[in-house]
Amino acid sequence: MRVHRLRLDGSVHWAVARDAEHARLWSNAPWCGGYETTRDVPLDAAAYAAPVRPGKIVCVGRNYAAHARELGHDIPTEPLLFLKPPSALLDPGRSVELPPESSQVEHEGELAVVVGRHLRRAGRQEALGAIAGITCADDVTARDLQRKDIQFTRAKGFDTFCPVGAWVETEPGPLERVELITRVNGETRQHGRIVDMLWPVDALLAYISNVMTLEPGDLILTGTPAGVGPLCAGDTVEVELPGIAVLRHGVREAIADTA
Numbered sequence: 001m002r003v004h005r006l007r008l009d010g011s012v013h014w015a016v017a018r019d020a021e022h023a024r025l026w027s028n029a030p031w032c033g034g035y036e037t038t039r040d041v042p043l044d045a046a047a048y049a050a051p052v053r054p055g056k057i058v059c060v061g062r063n064y065a066a067h068a069r070e071l072g073h074d075i076p077t078e079p080l081l082f083l084k085p086p087s088a089l090l091d092p093g094r095s096v097e098l099p100p101e102s103s104q105v106e107h108e109g110e111l112a113v114v115v116g117r118h119l120r121r122a123g124r125q126e127a128l129g130a131i132a133g134i135t136c137a138d139d140v141t142a143r144d145l146q147r148k149d150i151q152f153t154r155a156k157g158f159d160t161f162c163p164v165g166a167w168v169e170t171e172p173g174p175l176e177r178v179e180l181i182t183r184v185n186g187e188t189r190q191h192g193r194i195v196d197m198l199w200p201v202d203a204l205l206a207y208i209s210n211v212m213t214l215e216p217g218d219l220i221l222t223g224t225p226a227g228v229g230p231l232c233a234g235d236t237v238e239v240e241l242p243g244i245a246v247l248r249h250g251v252r253e254a255i256a257d258t259a
């Protein structure tokens with residue numbers, strides 16, 4: 001099923017799609033103990049919010065060999081982990097803001113996994129059973145600051161640098177068959193296959209759970225395939241998992257804080 005968060009009547013609601021046009025409101029996310037209400041809403045009356053409320057966003061760097069090579073890195077021998085702050089989340093349809101501190105902001109289209117269960121030092125089988133659903137994300141990165149800083153926190157952590165959505169698919173089928181496409185202004189920049197990940201999703205979740213406890217709602221960004229590239233104000237970005245979900249967002253200059 002497709003899980004949405006919808007902005008409607010001045011508040012944000014969890015919802016599950018009933019058909020292409022309608023959704024049933026839920027009390028909370030299905031992976032956080034939510035239950036179905038009796039209220040249906042037309043999807044075109046709502047604006048989509050990011051369909052996640054993660055306690056943390058854990059990201060994996062260089063999980064596709066071709067992308068590690070395009071940045072001039074060796075293939076890592078273990079998953080490379082970093083965090084994005086939840087304050088970086090951006091609703092579908094809104095615009096990434098280019099910060100004045102960077103002159104090289106790039107897209108990284110990624111498959112994102114929503115954690116559905118408490119996971120601590122899990123094996124791969126347990127981790128596989130803890131996947132609540134998948135969605136699309138853009139791990140927006142200030143590449144010049146990533147090179148300049150030792151830690152990735154600043155380069156990956158600006159407000160708006162984590163567009164996610166447009167919905168979470170809870171029954172995506174075998175992930176080995178899933179493809180990932182990133183387009184900028186309609187032109188394909190990235191086209192990867194999930195089967196080409198160096199560490200598959202279950203191995204990543206198990207590995208991360210050996211470092212930090214994963215909780216329902218946590219979001220895992222699983223790395224980007226080759227083809228990352230610059231973003232400019234006015235661009236439209238699409239990250240698509242064909243047949244599963246599509247995320248669109250814009251890009252604009254950050255508005256200067258005049259306070």
Ligand code: ZN
Pocket residue numbers: 059060061108110139221223224
């Ligand atoms: Zn990334």
